Amino acid sequence: MSLLVRVAALLLAVFLPVAAFAESVVIRIGFAEVGVGGRQFGTQGGASVAHARTLLEKEFAGEDVTVQWVFFRGAGPAVNEAIAAGQLDLALQGDLPAIVGRANGLKTKLLMGSGVRNNIYLAVRPDAPITGIDDLKGRKVAQFRGTNLQLAADRVLAAHHLTERDIRFLSMDFEAAVAALRSGDIDATFGQADLFALQDQGLAKVVYSTRGDDPTFTRHSHVLVTEAFETAHPELVQRVVTTFVKAADWASDENNRKELFEIWALSGRPVAGFEHDYEGQTLAYRQSPLIDPFLIESYASKIQQAKDYRLLRGNASVEGWFEPKYLNTALKQLGLERRWTPLDAAGKPVATN
Template sequence: MRLLRALAATLALLAAAPALAEEAPAVIRFGSVGFGPGQPFGTGLVGAAHSKGFVEAEFKDTPTKLEWTYFHATGPAINEALSNRQVDFAVYGGLPNIIGKAGGLPTKILLSGDRTTVFAVARSDLPITSVQDLKGRRIAVQKATIIHFVLLKTLEANGLSEKDVSIVELKNADQLAALQSGAVDAAFGASFLLGLRDQGVVKVIASTKTGGPTVQTFGGVLVHDAFEKAYPGATAKVVRGFVKAAHWAGLEENREEALQVWGKSGIPLSALREDYAGSPVKEQINPLLDDFTLSRFAAGIAFAKQQRLIRADVDLKSWVDPSYLNAALRDLGLEGFWTERAADGSPKPRG
């Protein structure tokens, strides 16, 4: 009997003891969308996190090294890198997020990515002044990306459909060349297109700044399930680093420095200033997994199914894991810094 009681006490102590300390990963690999010739660089949340060293600072007392890779081919290349375990975390647009998940990529959404302003431009030598004027025109866009989503949603909001235009699939750099040569009439893309506007090659006819909530971009910071399960402590540190980066970029006194950081992408500062003009930066770099973020992902899932980009359904509820974000916000005292939004994008009443 004494032996049994001693054994029971020993088991109870083992059950109550804290888990063995997590071994630090040797390297953590990040993948995101890059801009610029030669060595590409990121903008927005990932650009701030990388340049300012917020994530590295979380690992300053560990042997862990960080690697940042920026992909010109954007979403599809990042999905492939996740699939091949070449990256552990990915920061990219919501549509390829969805395509990857539906295709079997074992990922979790840890926090929302930043909102990208999408511009619709048309060649200056053509009589195109509105989205309605795009009927019958050749429009360049990279398919299966969040900008492809915005293009079709913008057409829909203006009484047009995909059948009313000719979509030409081109990567970012190729879009610039196609507009200059006259191979396409218009393009949908990020602020990299504004350089051609400044040169007089194109004119802006629309943007998501004024397009309403149904055409807004969305994205996420995703982690591979295998990494998160093996290194939950390191995952928490990564999320803390990204939250700190979003907070730093969201402080208006840091706006100019943030623009300079994002200028490493090769996008002209004038274009970046226009991209972020008109609203506080913290509204565009909002990491919350609130009702608005979830509604955009839900719309993206429906869109991907309608476009036959995916066949399998995506369980959004099980895909999103806000626990790391909520812990970071609480620990950093930032629970009230960003505005929580309702599904339609309107601010939720506080309290």
Template sequence: MDAHRRLLDLSLALTVLLSMLPMLGMAEPLPEVIRISTGAGSPLTPKLSGANSGLTAARQAVEQEFAADGVRIEWLHPLGGGVASNEALASGAVDIGYAGEFPAIFGRAAGLKTRFVGGGFRGNNAYLVVKADSPAHDLAELKGKRIAIMKGQPWEYGFDRLLRSKGFTQADFKVLNLSLVDSRTALEQGRIDALYAPGVYGANLAADGRGRILWSTREAPRDWQFAADFFVAEDFAQKYPTAVKRFLKAVIRVSAWASDPKNGDELFQTWVPQGYSVEQQWKEYRDSDFLFRFSPIPDPFLLAHYREVANYMLENRLIRRPVDIDAWVDRSFVDAALRELQLEGHWPEYDRDGNPLPQVARQ
């Protein structure tokens, strides 16, 4: 107990000392290297990840931010997604990770010491797809049928909300846990009756005429869509707060560019090596609010969404203890970065239902 107390006192003293360096006329030290997991590696292109993290890596925004300081930037593109990001953070292999809300909450509930520092990518849709010749035209006609979903992924929450909104639970269906590739093969072979898949992948399952979208989160509240965000190792954030702020400055520059739909074609061209053309990617992003999608701010909407997902996971015994979302989030870094970039107000903040809030100046 005494050793634990001494460790807490030392951590507090270090935090206070670092905060006093500017007043003492001393520059806060920067790390020699910043290691970042994109949490979105593709089996098609392991060196190019999707989502906001992969976009930031592809545009070398972090490298540019630290170029004059000689800080080396190392990117990890794990094929295991957010789960692999958690593992890399837990082992100390990376300092900053990127993950969807499901794996991020898994990690937090398991004791992973991180700070939730910035929004990455929200408003991602998911699609319930049947074969083109399926007799089913609504969810009720699939009762008792086989539906495949990749369990433990961020889009699971929207799937459960859909079922409950129609008076069902997962027990009313034969829900199978299959990978995206395996579920598509199973649907084409008639071994399942429907599948639930995310993003560009889901939006294009019906493109060749062999599938039909029965329902999607486009028809649902924004909270049913899923997100992925940035998380920093607690000890790294304490030791190098300026580096974390400057990392987020790089992310924000990219997010500001991506938030303009006029840049959509160039944005999607970056992700073409993931396996989808620019035209195919627009199928997912059509009619999207790009400011909402690329907001870097952990605003009331995002916090409320994480609370709901954490409650769902606890109620369904996916995690064993509750997660205090408010204690996890530290938006001081992103607020400071926005001020320095003079981008306060560029993104509206959204309420729990996804409606823009009146602009309020933050100190």
């Protein structure tokens, strides 16, 4: 065999394996929310910051990797439908929808928190004789059922010796609930921080908040990945998680509070609402990506709660669901192992050395 032929054969052996892996990849990421009027921006955790600041696009610049972001007005249930149809690879989603998806057989792994310990609020019509949770019995109340708001609200009701049967609940998304409250079609609504905008306009009164109440009343969101995508592209999953952790670090810095709220306001929700929502709380408390005992226990207890309310058709468990290796690698690579304080199952800070 001539030298030229041997060199050609060697080059072929070297480059063919590389070419075999040089595939074009699209990373499809779903958000279980959408901004006011369909704005394509979210308001939860490092993932929302990464999207608004195009951090993943910068991470994969120059590579044959495309990032697609999809926002769902139907929130968590719509994300589940998209996952079941094979239309998403990763998603930012709340606790209850993910639990329902797991019980229905969706194969996913929970990678990190992204928007945890979120408060819920109860807003009422200005003329309604409702001063708190105890006054809701028999009232028409809006709730975005099937989202992570539902179980959090149910826990608050239970603490006041009420159940869903005691309330005349109407299932509405956030925008519809605000419109119904303004028109007087409902007496009250459970919702999030944008309810403060109605209060500031004199169109509603916020009469209850989980802020300062039992931390187990809060709701959580996370980043998940389908098992199929993780199996096919673990290296891409790692880079996505690392990018999201970088964003969570930035979003946890008090020096960035004003800019963070302005980024979230791209969703059409006012900055004032976020200022109300975070009053008296540090950014790091809410922007923690950690898979700590509090987060795991919260999901475990909500699985049981969902079973008690007969919201699940099948079985679900936290066993084998959380996959912390990508988060742990990112924390170590970025030197952020001590950036956030983990909480125990009861929501108390865990002492670290």
